Amino acid sequence: MEKNIKKYFPVFLLPTLLSFVTVFLIPFLMGIYLSFTKFTTVENAEWTGIDNYIKAFTQDENFINALWFTVKFTVVSVITVNFFAFCLALLLTKAIKGRAFFRTVFFMPNLIGGIVLGYIWNLLINAFLGILGLDITYSADYGFWGLVFLMNWQLIGYMMVIYIAGIQNIPEELNEAARIDGASSLSVLKNITIPMVMPSVTICLFLTLTNSFKLFDQNLALTGGAPGRETAMLALDIFNTFYGRAGWQGVGQAKAVVFFLIVAAIAFTQLKITARKEVEA
């Protein structure tokens, strides 16, 4: 049977594989090679060793600034999004009127695209700052908190849905037994709910982590990096280096490789943690 199917490789696997190799695998390998060269198009590359990497870290304060800004933003977003999402999930698994309506409303912003989201918040934040005669490009702090608010608005509903699924998976007997033993609701939360939803917590932490770290569209639309390049995150800084700075394409590619290595390290950590949890369970 297997041999019979195997003959059909060109029909079943080839279309997907061919697209994948063309648009991902070959460009990925070319990207690694080009990060060690000086080039303006993919055809005129000259080998320069690790020059681009050195340049990225020593001759370009934008990159270090973007790295630092991205890390700060990611830490604040991960904490706030998960805290609010978890609280909402706790509330919305209780017997409260209009639960379905609230869930619908909180989840909705998640479906709106990053560019549109960025401009909606640009309008909103400038409307408030306009009262003081300012706008979002006035200070990098405004841009930072604007991005944090936007990220919360977009991701809270998404994470809430995952937390709700986690909470609903807790067997009712556990809560019942605790209540019969006279446990307070705070101790139920601490000793039953939180330990039982740990798998959801791991998932949500890493989803918010990678989503915040890789943010591009929202950043471009909300601040565009202004003032100056102060609020440009890593992805936007790489884009600016590639397309805004003649002769710096190699440095842009080197930055992209560094960016990839950081994201891969985050993903690898998640895999290890998840694998360990599964062994314990």
Next chain:
Amino acid sequence: MKNKTSGVKNAFWFSLLLLLSFIFLFPIYLVVMNSFKSKFNIVGTPFRFPDSETFVGLENYINGIKSAGIFEAFLRTLVITVGSVAAIVIFTSMAAWYIVRVKSRFNKAVYYLFLFSMIVPFQMVMFTMTAVCIKLGLNSVLGIIPVYLGFGAGLSVFMFSGFIKSMPREIEEAAMIDGCGPVKAFFAVVFPILKPTAITVAILNAMWIWNDFLLPYLLLGTTDKTLSVAIQITMQGAYGSIDWGGFMAMLVLAIIPIIIFYLICQKYIIKGVIDGAVKG
């Protein structure tokens, strides 16, 4: 007694949630409300409700559609999304079935490459991918469909193969013994069983492709602009001269189909999010 206190408590939580809902809906309300005001009365007085002086009816929508080519952008985005999602659902389910059913070292390597692609940020390949695709002539509305197939392969193959691994072989084997070729057996027997996963895969990819900005911006540029690209380039480099009314209308037009889609398929979207998160 206990009921009474919990009733008061619930009323408190209910009011809090209601307040939060207003805060959540306020940004959308602000955009919709301003889209009915004349373009000179938006930036200075964004919170003012339209009155007899500032209300312009559908004028912004008509101007927005005419000047920015929003209608064409809308159709283009629709064609790209529907075409790419169809290609992804059909081809990646076939690929996943082949990888799971034919055990070989090559297939295993391909599977892990697909998984690997999920963690690579787009910026890593954007410059080289653009060069390759332009060389191959994939920089057109239909040409971008195989590009989306390549980038969507990771998550989609992963989700399909997860489901296929738990599927018994007997039914498809019986079909093939009865004289069906593998292609017919796949579409007549396997694919109908995959339907729940296919819906999840379709929704996750549709949400991504409909909203995507950078890939269509790099490949289709400003000539064949999609909705996200049209919105971005309207704002970019339009210092001072921007038609705020038309812009508000564009934002509303970009949001409406998503909200309708959400209200119709809410059940599947929520399920897709949970499945995608747990497996991704």
